Ligand SMILES: [Zn+2]
């Protein structure tokens with residue numbers, strides 16, 4: 001997800017440019033995105049470019065019930081300022097203070113959204129994707145995929161109710 005922004009950096013402060021994104025598979029270290037589409041807006045700031053990404057990604061995650069890999073749509077919306085290391089007009093190195101840990105645009109003037117996108121995806125609330133809304137999941141006793149076969153184990157459902165019934169009895173005893 002690298003975009004040449006030399007032209008955008010040469011615009012006056014406040015200039016906005018919108019890019020339509022339609023990215024095929026993106027691999028960001030530990031995150032697999034099978035597609036991403038949306039809009040990237042770059043606004044020239046006095047230090048660099050303010051990037052606003054509004055997109056929808058399809059990421060591969062495991063079904064929360066049966067664990068098979070499942071495509072799920074992840075809405076993405078974030079804003080990040082990118083500061084160039086070189087001045088786009090004079091090619092002079094721009095001093096940036098060490099305390100400033102924002103994203104940089106390298107000397108090739110390519111803005112790389114990859115790392116900010118990765119950090120955003122990691123920050124997202126853990127989701128509970130389902131391969132289908134009525135997925136019945138795995139048998140808690142033998143691990144069989146109950147979507148595919150019926151294993152014949154006694155449902156643990158009864159045990160759980162048994163525990164609750166026990167609690168109920170204790171409360172009554174105490175009173
Ligand atoms: Zn499932």
Ligand SMILES: [Zn+2]
Nearest residue numbers: 139142151153
């Ligand atoms: Zn079973």
